[in-house]
Structures are given as C-alpha cells and as structure tokens.
Amino acid sequence: MSFIDFFRRHPNTIDEAFIESPMRDNWYQASSYYPSPFALITTVDENGDTNIGPYQLTFPFEVIKGRSFMLCSRQNSNTDRHLKRTQVCALNYVEYDKKWLKKIVDLGYPGQATADKMKDSPFTLIDSPSPGREADGKRFPKILKEAFQVYECVVDVAQPVRDDGNTPEYFVLRIEKILMKETWAKNLANGATRLPNVPLAYGFRDGARFWFAQHKKPFWFPTPTDRGPKEESVLYEANRLDPDVRFTREACKQLTSIPKPFIKTALKGIIKRAKEDGVSEVDIDYVKKLNDER
Numbered sequence: 001m002s003f004i005d006f007f008r009r010h011p012n013t014i015d016e017a018f019i020e021s022p023m024r025d026n027w028y029q030a031s032s033y034y035p036s037p038f039a040l041i042t043t044v045d046e047n048g049d050t051n052i053g054p055y056q057l058t059f060p061f062e063v064i065k066g067r068s069f070m071l072c073s074r075q076n077s078n079t080d081r082h083l084k085r086t087q088v089c090a091l092n093y094v095e096y097d098k099k100w101l102k103k104i105v106d107l108g109y110p111g112q113a114t115a116d117k118m119k120d121s122p123f124t125l126i127d128s129p130s131p132g133r134e135a136d137g138k139r140f141p142k143i144l145k146e147a148f149q150v151y152e153c154v155v156d157v158a159q160p161v162r163d164d165g166n167t168p169e170y171f172v173l174r175i176e177k178i179l180m181k182e183t184w185a186k187n188l189a190n191g192a193t194r195l196p197n198v199p200l201a202y203g204f205r206d207g208a209r210f211w212f213a214q215h216k217k218p219f220w221f222p223t224p225t226d227r228g229p230k231e232e233s234v235l236y237e238a239n240r241l242d243p244d245v246r247f248t249r250e251a252c253k254q255l256t257s258i259p260k261p262f263i264k265t266a267l268k269g270i271i272k273r274a275k276e277d278g279v280s281e282v283d284i285d286y287v288k289k290l291n292d293e294r
C-alpha cells in the first residue's frame, strides 16, 4: 500500500491508542502541533531603523478592561533587545500570501542584524497614523502598509520580565491602539460577515522546515440561546457597544425579554439616553426608571 493510499484509507486517528511524545526543547513545535497566527513585530534598532521579527508566541493576555498581549521571545533577539531599550513595538498582521511567507521565514532566521535582513523584506514600512507615534528614529517603529491590522503596544513595566537567563523572555505588552484597514473595521462594527485570510504557523520542524497553513472559507454557528444564564448574550452585546457606558448583569437580566432582533437597537437607545443623563453605569434601577417612563 502506498503512503497516499494509507492516508486515504485512514482519514483520522481516532481509534489509535495514545503514546507519549518526548518533551523536547521548544516543545510547542518540537513535541506537539500548535497552529496559530503570528505577528510581524516592528521595533526600532540601535541605529533608528525599523526591524521586523516574526513571532508566533503572541497571545491575548488581559482582555477585559485591561488590553494586553503576552509575547515570548528567545533571549537576545533583535526584538527582545529593542523592546528592553525602547519599550515600544507594533504587532502587524498580514493576510495569506505564499510569496510573503517565504520571506517571513527569512526574516525569522536568528542572528541577523536589522540592516541585513530588512534588505530582503517584501513589506512597505510607513509611519503610524497615530498622533505621537510617527517614526522618530529613536523609539517609535514604522508599521507595515500591507497589514490588515496593527496593535500598537508599550511594554507594561508594572508586569516585568522574569530575566533569569534561562526562560525565554516574556513581555506583557499593553495595547495602546488597534489600527485596522477601513474595510475590516467596518465589517467588525457591522457584526462581521467576512473574516480576513490569516495564515497559520505550525512552527519549525526537523531543523529544516517552517510549516504554515491556510484556512478554508470561515463559517459560523449561532451561539446557543437555550444554555446558561439568559442575560449572558445581552451583557456581552451591551458592554461592547460604547466604552463610556457599562451595563450591570442585573440590568441585563431585566432586558432579556426584548426579542433578539431588536436588542441592539434597544441597547443603543439606552446608551444614548444614559449619555444625555450623564450616567456611565446602567444598573437595574436605571432600566426600571426608563421602563416606567415608557
């Protein structure tokens, strides 16, 4: 039986027994399969030039109220050194393009100075549109024109790196601004009918290959309406509409009788009224007050 025939006949491994995978250094890629998006991190080098470093180990860390990212880097990478010096970076995300991926692997080859590796970069460096974050040749890096989104971050010095010369460096990066191409920002604001074609990194294997994958057309399932507390979806929707007006859980319980198609409009109406009244937290008493008025 050929190798291809074998996999055609065995499309999955569900019935196989588990065996142990040896714990190797860089276990996430050497002892397991861990696909994830990756960021192209721009920082400023010692000469004031922007450096691009690809990093897969970048994860959302604080997600409610705090907005931060965790980054793990090998010791003494350009990004690691630049972050310690400038404490500023931008995480650039690009869509799938096989030509770019080949160049991204080159940008990820350890030990290259910024000037050397950037000669071969396929990306266009531009100033950030954020006031005060224009590239200044000292701290603020350029961003990638080709990116569909960029997180502009500073190192959170209140949550310092464990610098024991042993573990990879990890940084808590506070997100100051999320930049996005207009199409994607509008898509997100309108409930998202499409998703960007984000390439996935499967990591470095056999000392010789860096694996990537492309996902197929995204699809969605409706979130369940018959499980958990009824107010959960109202609470989620209510607290993402306007950062200046928060809803309490009790207030949202009061709103669960509104039919789903009308909930967003109702919430927007409450937010508008709360702002007129100078109310920043919509609680149950405020909802009752509005109901009584009606």
Ligand SMILES: Cc1cc2nc3c(=O)[nH]c(=O)nc-3n(C[C@H](O)[C@H](O)[C@H](O)COP(=O)(O)O)c2cc1C
Residues within 6 Å of the ligand: 038, 051, 052, 053, 054, 055, 056, 057, 058, 072, 073, 074, 076, 077, 078, 079, 080, 104, 105, 106, 107, 108, 109, 110, 111, 112, 168, 201, 210
């Ligand atoms: C797609 C991709 C993802 C990578 N992810 C990481 C990572 O999460 N952490 C890390 O230390 N190195 C990672 N590497 C290797 C770094 O890119 C490499 O250390 C490189 O030297 C970093 O660039 P810099 O020195 O300019 O910061 C990755 C490489 C590639 C190609």
